[in-house]
Amino acid sequence: MENLYDLIIIGAGPAGLSAGIYMARAKYKTLILEKEKIGGQITITEEVVNYPSVLKTSGEELTKQMAKQAEAFGAEIKIDEVVSLNLENDIKEVITKTKTYRALTIIIATGANPRKLGFKGESEYQGRGVAYCATCDGEFFTNKDIFVVGGGFAAAEEAMFLTRFGKSVSMIIREPEMTCASSIIDKVKNHEPKINLHYFTEVKEISGDDFPRKIEFINNQTNETWSYENKEDTFGTFVFAGYVPNTNLIKGKVELDKFGYVITDENKQTNISGVFAAGDLCVKNLRQVVTATSDGAIAATSCEKIASELHKKLNIPSLFVENKKVENKFENSKDGQFISAEMLPQLKGLFDQLLDVVTVEAHLNTSQVADELNTFVSELENISSNLKVEKIKDLNSNDIPYITLKNTKEYANYKFFGVPGGHEFTSFVVTIHRLFAQKKELSEVNIEKLNTLKSKVKLDVVISLSCTKCPNLVMAFAHILSYNQNIELNIYDIAYSTKLRDEYKIMSVPCTIINDKDVVFGQKDVDEIIDILTK
Numbered sequence: 001m002e003n004l005y006d007l008i009i010i011g012a013g014p015a016g017l018s019a020g021i022y023m024a025r026a027k028y029k030t031l032i033l034e035k036e037k038i039g040g041q042i043t044i045t046e047e048v049v050n051y052p053s054v055l056k057t058s059g060e061e062l063t064k065q066m067a068k069q070a071e072a073f074g075a076e077i078k079i080d081e082v083v084s085l086n087l088e089n090d091i092k093e094v095i096t097k098t099k100t101y102r103a104l105t106i107i108i109a110t111g112a113n114p115r116k117l118g119f120k121g122e123s124e125y126q127g128r129g130v131a132y133c134a135t136c137d138g139e140f141f142t143n144k145d146i147f148v149v150g151g152g153f154a155a156a157e158e159a160m161f162l163t164r165f166g167k168s169v170s171m172i173i174r175e176p177e178m179t180c181a182s183s184i185i186d187k188v189k190n191h192e193p194k195i196n197l198h199y200f201t202e203v204k205e206i207s208g209d210d211f212p213r214k215i216e217f218i219n220n221q222t223n224e225t226w227s228y229e230n231k232e233d234t235f236g237t238f239v240f241a242g243y244v245p246n247t248n249l250i251k252g253k254v255e256l257d258k259f260g261y262v263i264t265d266e267n268k269q270t271n272i273s274g275v276f277a278a279g280d281l282c283v284k285n286l287r288q289v290v291t292a293t294s295d296g297a298i299a300a301t302s303c304e305k306i307a308s309e310l311h312k313k314l315n316i317p318s319l320f321v322e323n324k325k326v327e328n329k330f331e332n333s334k335d336g337q338f339i340s341a342e343m344l345p346q347l348k349g350l351f352d353q354l355l356d357v358v359t360v361e362a363h364l365n366t367s368q369v370a371d372e373l374n375t376f377v378s379e380l381e382n383i384s385s386n387l388k389v390e391k392i393k394d395l396n397s398n399d400i401p402y403i404t405l406k407n408t409k410e411y412a413n414y415k416f417f418g419v420p421g422g423h424e425f426t427s428f429v430v431t432i433h434r435l436f437a438q439k440k441e442l443s444e445v446n447i448e449k450l451n452t453l454k455s456k457v458k459l460d461v462v463i464s465l466s467c468t469k470c471p472n473l474v475m476a477f478a479h480i481l482s483y484n485q486n487i488e489l490n491i492y493d494i495a496y497s498t499k500l501r502d503e504y505k506i507m508s509v510p511c512t513i514i515n516d517k518d519v520v521f522g523q524k525d526v527d528e529i530i531d532i533l534t535k
């Protein structure tokens with residue numbers, strides 16, 4: 001019965017977490033697999049006010065509570081990427097990058113990603129003026145003019161959020177009116193004149209030099225064109241023009257419509273018995289948190305019936321285990337500390353797995369950042385006998401305070417400049433584990449590619465503590481570093497790295513600088529990174 005579950009859910013957004021709550025509460029062994037960040041796309045939404053019984057919260061806080069609830073009922077949540085599925089038999093297989101799981105039922109809840117429009121200049125200026133996440137990149141456009149492309153719920157929310165940064169915000173809407181609830185439209189219009197609305201309008205082209213200087217628009221009714229130009233400064237263009245369903249994993253396996261969305265019946269079952277879909281990747285009229293959680297609940301309830309029948313048919317005893325220890329998600333506490341008392345025993349269990357004594361070495365000066373870093377590393381002391389803290393003070397240094405890691409033999413080629421709090425606390429802890437505990441598996445093909453790197457490769461990764469995409473990139477780099485010490489990995493908090501920001505004209509995170517020359521923007525997985533490094 002090893003690695004056998006009643007239900008495996010692929011995706012830990014609201015739909016997947018809701019399904020986990022229902023199935024685990026019914027005492028069925030449930031596993032939720034998520035390749036990136038717990039919570040899905042909703043985590044970048046600053047304000048959620050239309051979820052029943054919750055007057056006001058953020059997307060991240062709402063899904064954090066969902067994850068806690070699912071784990072409290074006994075669901076397991078693991079960060080791992082699913083690479084293939086075998087769905088034909090009663091017991092189905094879910095193959096990830098680390099192992100193979102088996103399940104009586106499966107729910108696909110992989111959601112959707114922001115759609116790129118393909119206008120001229122979109123790809124060329126991504127990371128230097130064109131962005132897709134206001135939470136991650138809004139601050140880069142402080143006191144600049146900002147254009148938000150889209151007229152739906154996401155565009156409206158992000159436009160209002162961006163008013164705290166931009167000198168002005170203009171919404172570029174191809175329809176005759178915004179396509180979201182009237183209450184949201186009213187809120188947007190209450191922001192006038194800070195938010196300007198342009199209907200029947202599409203982006204034709206963005207042009208400039210190192211940064212965008214001009215954006216051209218076209219009226220899709222009259223074909224008239226107009227433009228905005230600023231030769232003295234740049235501007236921001238945030239694209240929120242719908243989503244593309246994440247269904248590559250199941251193409252050719254389950255039935256999709258012509259747009260790539262999953263077709264399900266009223267019970268959320270696909271055309272394959274025992275395989276369900278829930279959330280934004282489904283054919284549906286409304287894509288909201290409340291409909292995603294509804295999908296998850298319906299799908300899980302349907303899975304209960306099938307799992308129960310298969311237990312009888314295959315003579316499988318109950319798989320559910322009461323009071324099982326759940327995996328910690330390394331959430332930061334809200335009491336001003338980096339590490340809460342609740343986290344300490346779970347961190348101890350993780351650090352006890354280290355194969356050698358690891359020293360977290362903090363290089364400090366007299367700055368305020370150094371004071372925060374000193375507090376951070378002090379909280380790591382005495383968690384585990386496998387983890388030591390050493391503080392090195394250089395009072396005359398003007399450099400950014402940083403952390404490096406070493407075992408009893410040597411330093412790892414890793415430095416974190418700043419304080420790894422916020423979303424980066426997870427990546428910092430995972431980096432320690434990946435570098436000094438048993439290696440997470442890497443494919444033979446990727447190992448062979450990495451072995452071709454004979455000379456040093458310097459990677460400067462610029463992140464923001466508020467960015468939801470950055471930690472996944474950092475953890476992917478740590479995974480690669482564990483296999484090849486020819487890589488030098490430097491993580492920089494953008495808040496303290498104005499020199500890098502100015503030199504490489506960074507206006508979006510995450511940003512990776514390779515050998516002080518090539519610049520790559522956006523989140524990448526391990527396969528993509530290795531291809532970039534070895535091309």
